[in-house]
Amino acid sequence: MPFSSQVKDELAHQQPRKMCCQIAELSAIIHISGSLHLQGQPNRYALHISTENAAVARKVLKLFNDLFDMRGEVTVRRFRLSDANNYLVYIPENPKMVQSLNELGILDDSLNIKYGIVPRLIKKSCCAVAYLRGLFMGGGFIGDPKGKYHFELSTDNYGLAGDAVKLMNRFDLYPKIRERKNRFLIYLKGTEPMVQFLALIGAHTALLKWEDVRIIKSMRASVNRLVNCDTANLNKSVEAALSQLSDIAIIDEEMGLDNLPAGLSTLARTRLANPEASLEELGKEHDPKLSKSAVYHRIRRIKQLADKFRG
Numbered sequence: 001m002p003f004s005s006q007v008k009d010e011l012a013h014q015q016p017r018k019m020c021c022q023i024a025e026l027s028a029i030i031h032i033s034g035s036l037h038l039q040g041q042p043n044r045y046a047l048h049i050s051t052e053n054a055a056v057a058r059k060v061l062k063l064f065n066d067l068f069d070m071r072g073e074v075t076v077r078r079f080r081l082s083d084a085n086n087y088l089v090y091i092p093e094n095p096k097m098v099q100s101l102n103e104l105g106i107l108d109d110s111l112n113i114k115y116g117i118v119p120r121l122i123k124k125s126c127c128a129v130a131y132l133r134g135l136f137m138g139g140g141f142i143g144d145p146k147g148k149y150h151f152e153l154s155t156d157n158y159g160l161a162g163d164a165v166k167l168m169n170r171f172d173l174y175p176k177i178r179e180r181k182n183r184f185l186i187y188l189k190g191t192e193p194m195v196q197f198l199a200l201i202g203a204h205t206a207l208l209k210w211e212d213v214r215i216i217k218s219m220r221a222s223v224n225r226l227v228n229c230d231t232a233n234l235n236k237s238v239e240a241a242l243s244q245l246s247d248i249a250i251i252d253e254e255m256g257l258d259n260l261p262a263g264l265s266t267l268a269r270t271r272l273a274n275p276e277a278s279l280e281e282l283g284k285e286h287d288p289k290l291s292k293s294a295v296y297h298r299i300r301r302i303k304q305l306a307d308k309f310r311g
Contacts, residue, residue, distance in 0.1 A: 003144040005053055007198070007206040008137050012055035014202055019067065021130035024121045026063040027104040028134025029056070032155050036106070036113070039093040043111055045101065047072075047091040049138075056137045057087035064091055068100040115159035117167065128167060133201040135164060142194065145213040151194045153186040161186055171200055237278060244271055244299055247306035254309045264305075267298045 001009070016022045034049040051057050057074050064070045072091040078084070091097070101107040105118030122128040135153055143150035153175075155161050161177055161184035168175050168186070173193050175186045188194050191214065198207040248268045251257065257265050270285050271277075279299070283290035290298075 004141045007142055007203045008053045009055045010203050010205050011133055011137055011201060012059045016130050018126065020127050022063055022067060023104060024127040024130040025134035027121055028131045029060060029138040030104060030106055031160050032135050033138035043098050044093050045097050046093045049089040051087050052084060054087055057089050060089045068096055070094050070096055070100060115157050117163040122167060128170060129200060132167065136201060145210045149191050149194060151188040154183055156183050158184055173197060241275055245275060247303050248272060250306045250309050264298055264302055268302060
């Protein structure tokens with residue numbers, strides 16, 4: 001099951017204890033993934049809610065039944081191209097429908113359709129969180145943490161998109177919004193806001209999995225950096241040693257190592273005997289031992305002399 005579906009499945013099995021939170025959650029799902037159908041007469045509506053998650057479809061049916069004593073049915077459609085199921089929840093026309101839609105903030109008191117979020121539904125913080133949870137269940141996506149980090153809410157309702165951004169700002173999430181193919185995408189940048197959103201809406205199991213994967217990815221990246229750094233340092237040491245051996249060979253050919261000052265002659269012979277040693281290790285081969293800076297100073301004098309012969 002895709003990670004996004006796992007999150008929705010976890011959220012769909014949670015039941016808000018307060019009725020106000022249940023109404024906010026159901027309102028969000030309808031707003032972002034529902035459609036009203038006029039039944040031939042004024043103020044006579046049927047309702048469809050489309051979702052790719054079976055648990056979300058069951059939750060919509062349960063909330064309508066618990067809140068308004070209204071029953072519906074689910075039709076399952078299978079997309080051949082994506083090999084995925086789509087669940088279409090159908091709530092038929094009912095004498096309670098208009099009143100229910102008004103309570104859910106879908107219709108205002110004049111029975112006009114409300115395209116944004118009705119403020120009374122999100123006045124309390126618990127209801128605001130429930131509304132965000134409903135938005136994600138109805139139109140959210142979050143990428144598998146093993147791949148690229150990606151989060152978005154998708155809707156064709158600009159009023160809802162703008163209000164959703166304001167609602168997320170209320171919890172210091174600060175999403176961005178862009179239009180693509182007549183849809184409005186609300187997205188978060190960076191991993192921290194995504195983690196904060198999962199924690200906020202109560203997707204704790206998904207959050208733990210996310211953090212486990214993120215820690216493993218971070219550790220692998222750190223190990224790769226260390227390996228690359230060690231490899232680069234090793235390459236530099238090898239190149240430096242080869243250059244020093246070349247300098248010593250030129251000096252030996254031109255004047256002989258015995259004619260060098262004693263300190264330089266000893267170091268040159270130590271390098272010839274230990275071609276793979278670091279400067280620190282070369283210093284330890286001397287008696288008395290030399291510091292790394294002392295070895296470097298003598299290596300530099302050898303190079304200067306070799307450069308004169310080259311010139």
